[in-house]
Amino acid sequence: MTDEKAIEKMVYDQQQGWPLCPRCGERMPNKLTHGALSRHAKGVYICAACGTDEALRDWTGNVKPLSDWVLVRVYNGDLWKEAK
Numbered sequence: 001m002t003d004e005k006a007i008e009k010m011v012y013d014q015q016q017g018w019p020l021c022p023r024c025g026e027r028m029p030n031k032l033t034h035g036a037l038s039r040h041a042k043g044v045y046i047c048a049a050c051g052t053d054e055a056l057r058d059w060t061g062n063v064k065p066l067s068d069w070v071l072v073r074v075y076n077g078d079l080w081k082e083a084k
């Protein structure tokens with residue numbers, strides 16, 4: 001799956017009410033817009049902790065690849081459901 005496709009799917013899933021942060025799998029705030037808008041996945045909301053992490057990683061140039069995002073790993077089939 002290309003990054004573009006994954007992002008498209010994440011935006012769609014969030015519109016359908018996907019309740020977890022697509023990046024780390026933690027619960028999102030009840031209102032998605034209370035989270036942070038990802039700098040790398042356009043239009044995708046992530047939790048506040050991930051928003052901070054993205055900013056820090058940008059600063060150090062150590063960007064987490066989209067293929068490491070929990071929801072993308074679910075799409076790719078290498079992670080089914082992570083119960084936390």
Ligand SMILES: [Zn+2]
Nearest residue numbers: 021024047050
């Ligand atoms: Zn997160």
